[in-house]
Amino acid sequence: MPKILIVGGGYAGFYTAWKLEKHLRKGEAMVTMVDPLPYMTYQPFLPEVAAGEIEPRNAVVGHRRHLKTTKVVGAKVTGINHATKTATITPPVGEPWTETYDQIVVTAGAVSRTFPIPGIADNAIGLKSIEEAVAIRDRIITNFNKAENLPAGPERDRLLTVVVVGGGFAGIEVFAELRAMASSLLKDRPGIRFEDTHFHLIEAMGRIMPEVSLKTSEWVLKDLAKRGAHVHLDTQVKGAVDGNVELSTGEVLPTDVIVWTAGVMANPTVVRGGDLPVEERGRIQTRADLRVGTAEEPLEGAWAAGDVAAVPDLSGGGVGGFCVPNAQHAVRQAKLMAKNVVAVLRGELPREYKHKNLGAVAGLGLYNGVFQSGNIALKGFIAWCAHRGYHGLAMPSWERKWRVIGDWWLNFWMGRDNVSLIAVQTPRHYFEEFATRPRPAEAEAKPAAEKAPAAKKPAAKKPAVKKAATPKTDAVES
Known part of the structure; x- marks a missing residue:
């Protein structure tokens, strides 16, 4: 059974897995999604979460709750070797391992882009x-x-x-x-x-x-x-x-x-840790049909979408000829990519992504x-x-x-x-503030040394023993 590995569980990754579950026939392929977080964050709601208008948990989508047949792995993909079709997966606890795949979908998203400004x-x-x-x-x-x-x-x-x-x-x-x-x-x-x-x-x-x-x-x-x-x-x-x-x-x-x-930039851990082609702005070079590669030659078995990918904007409205990194494009690219991956598995041709920004x-x-x-x-x-x-x-x-x-x-x-x-x-602050701790070893040794001489006193009470025996002797004589 073909193995599909999805790198990242954000917009594009979650929607790709979600739609693959809908389009794939039973037993047609095995889908694995790797992401260090157990949920997808709906980022347009972050300002409202920061302002207290939406509860934080309601602005995220749990992977395991909504993905029924996809294998969800809570870890990071720290290396991609597409030449051998293997990926290095590093969990938060334990040793890294190598995962093989037939189709890889890179949707690792973006991170905040900063500059070397002091402070x-x-x-x-x-x-x-x-x-x-x-x-x-x-x-x-x-x-x-x-x-x-x-x-x-x-x-x-x-x-x-x-x-x-x-x-x-x-x-x-x-x-x-x-x-x-x-x-x-x-x-x-x-x-x-x-x-x-x-x-x-x-x-x-x-x-x-x-x-x-x-x-x-x-x-x-x-x-x-x-x-x-x-x-x-x-x-x-x-x-x-x-x-x-x-x-x-x-x-x-x-x-x-x-x-x-x-500003944002493509996830550097995934981009730099693999052998997939990267364009000048640090994104994975992607074709209009969402396959990795150039317009002349696709890279078989590799796909990319969302903020980590440089997808050509065929509508003509993109910046520099590419789709801008926003949720609108990520979701629509993911939906098409799920269909395209299934089409390739069935020997059909993928369709190109073309979407005019709605506003x-x-x-x-x-x-x-x-x-x-x-x-x-x-x-x-x-x-x-x-x-x-x-x-x-x-x-x-x-x-x-x-x-x-x-x-x-x-x-x-x-x-x-x-x-x-x-x-x-800092959830343990109150507990730690009033918690009773064992006394240091030096503090325990000192009182023990001070009490040592007092422990010999019972053996030195000889007169007390004689007094106890004297009445007994007088009774015998009488």
């Missing part, structure tokens, strides 16, 4: 995982709790300042959502005024959100300004040592929260959003409804859809649940 690696946090979104939410709520007890001054200002780097869709969405969440926090914290909070977005280009028209992006800037947010265009981050964000303009922003959303939609906090499709632009409440409608339907499986819709419904009537669970990151 960023030590102080910033990305927005590519559910764990990062939860950490951002808990940190901001905790900082507001701390700031309420402090007098006006530099430390208080630092706790109430949030800096987001990157003015693309991810940056703008999380920036607007966090600004909205901060406003809701003030209702229960009378000691903090709106003017005390500071939100800054840093963008190196002269505009934000290149996916929409210039006119629409300018509207977003005005809308953010009305809500007290500051956007720094044509500005670069020069340093972030000890949380002091130094800008190219000379301004310094002391902060305790730095969110980095300035871009972003949430900008509760009841506010923006939508752009061609020359059509929607703003405000209608765009917000379009945002939630599109992503609510795009969430895989009805089980997940209902969980997300349930969060939205409960929050509509009851409001956000603005409670920080930051202690989850």
